Amino acid sequence: MNKINSMIKFLDLQKINNQYQDEIKASINDVFNSGWYILGDKVKKFESEFADYCGTKHCIGVANGLDALILVLNAWVELGRLNKGDEILVPANTYIATVIAISKVGCIPVLVEPDPNTFLLDTEGLKDYITPKTKAMMPVHLYGQLADMEKLMEFADEHALLVLEDSAQSHGATQNGKKSGNWGHASGFSFYPGKNLGALGDGGAVTTNDDELAEMVRVLGNYGSEKKYHNKVVGMNSRLDEIQAAALSVKLKYLDKDTAYRRKIALYYSENIKNPKLQLPSWDSSAMNHVFHLYVVRSNNRKELQAYLADNLIQTIVHYPIPPHKQDAYKDFASLNLPVTEKIHNEVLSIPVSPVMDWEEVIEVVRVLNEF
Ligand SMILES: Cc1ncc(COP(=O)(O)O)c(C=O)c1O
Incomplete structure (x- = not known):
């Protein structure tokens, strides 16, 4: 028994959301009353706010963090920058979603030992894993700590690697004034309820400064369609919904x-x-x-x-x-x-x-x- 005689919860989600409940409920009520539930004003507003927050040109709301990672890799394949069978460096101690994303697009996850003190990918030792087939790396800012992105980006430049940050746990983490999600060529975020920026269900986002990639991610997440009933690539259905965006805009503040x-x-x-x-x-x-x-x-x-x-x-x-x-x-x-x-x-x-x-x-x- 501890001295305060009550359970110290690991994470009290109800208490977290209760802090902002009036605002969240009012915003969700707007959605209810609008009669527009998918790809509407709330998603647009949140995408613009989250892009501003991260300092990136684009934010695309998607259904969850795993999809955010899959959609970026998939878009790189569609754009001819990545090929099935290419190797992607990923920390071996990550949450399995990072590895699954690589497998789902037909690339090969190369599991790299992390720095034993920070648990993060670092340039030391990465060289041992480079082969002619290595085309990308996915640093994971595990537990909320940003990997040393300055060094990792230098390393990536030297080896012509694409960099997809897994920012599922690191909303707002900053190195030299630059935020998680704005270091790599693209980044995937999760808004799973327990995350630092958590929705009231599943949610995720891709951030990037790359116009072509942003466009392809948006198209791929909407059945491969830019214009309704015209499908230019084989996409999937992965969109952030209006209710989640309504809650996320409040919590982002x-x-x-x-x-x-x-x-x-x-x-x-x-x-x-x-x-x-x-x-x-x-x-x-x-x-x-x-x-x-x-x-x-x-x-x-x-x-x-x-x-x-x-x-x-x-x-x-x-x-x-x-x-x-x-x-x-x-x-x-x-x-x-x-x-x-x-x-x-x-x-x-x-x-x-x-x-x-x-x-x-x-x-x-x-x-x-x-x-x-
Ligand atoms: C490091 C990491 N990557 C990816 C994900 C996947 O996010 P989601 O649960 O929203 O699909 C998570 C979430 O648990 C995560 O912790």
């Missing part, structure tokens, strides 16, 4: 405020959790490159740690228990030698961090962890 609170909690954790049995995340608190979608500690005794926290009414989650190459879906990769990735998956534990945690809960998490 408060994203930076919410992120500031996440960072405040993270700073408090990093300064006050002092337990030699735990390894804390490696980040630069003076930089804005981490938006703390997740605060992930490491322990070589994770099972015991998680049970101990549960006994003390602190909810935790493992992101992620099984790496992609150990999933049944990727049996061909099972024998890959990825010790860094496997160690990460065996040790990580995400502790509560959210814009609606009471400060006494934050203090209690630290106290309980220090007594482990």
Whole structure:
């Protein structure tokens, strides 16, 4: 039992959305009353606001984050910039969606060991994975921390690689004033409800500064059609809907405020959790490159740690228990030698961090962890 005698939730989605409920409900009510539910004014408005937020020329709303990644890769294939069978570098410790996107367009995922401290793709070691078939890379800003995009873009230029950022967890993360979603040639975002910018259902977006790519992504996500009932390519149906866009426009206004609170909690954790049995995340608190979608500690005794926290009414989650190459879906990769990735998956534990945690809960998490 913790000292505040109540469950410290990992993420209280109802409380998060309740903060803005009047505005969200009013905006959804507009949709209800408009009688226009797909590809209307709310989506247009949100696309323009999110493009402004990221600093990109284009934002295309899509059905979810996985589709955002698939649509960009698919568009590159349609535009002749990528071919089926090409190799794409991807961190081996990512959430499986990044890898699935590559497989879905007929390319080959090349699983790269991440930096063991930040869990991110870095240029060190990437060279070992380059072959004549390598055509793209997908840095994943895992847990909300931007990979060193300046260096990765230099590396990509040297090797003529396309860069698709997976920004599903990193809305608003910034390096030298430039945001997640505006570094690569394109980026995919997820607005899954639990994300830092979360909808009330599934949602996603592609951002890019490339006019031709933006146009192709939009066409591919709408059955391959630019003009109704005229289909120029074989597309799919993947559109952000008006209700989700209505909610997202409201929540976007408060994203930076919410992120500031996440960072405040993270700073408090990093300064006050002092337990030699735990390894804390490696980040630069003076930089804005981490938006703390997740605060992930490491322990070589994770099972015991998680049970101990549960006994003390602190909810935790493992992101992620099984790496992609150990999933049944990727049996061909099972024998890959990825010790860094496997160690990460065996040790990580995400502790509560959210814009609606009471400060006494934050203090209690630290106290309980220090007594482990
Ligand atoms: C790193 C990463 N990539 C992609 C996705 C896929 O996003 P979605 O769940 O919206 O399809 C997620 C979401 O869980 C993610 O965490």
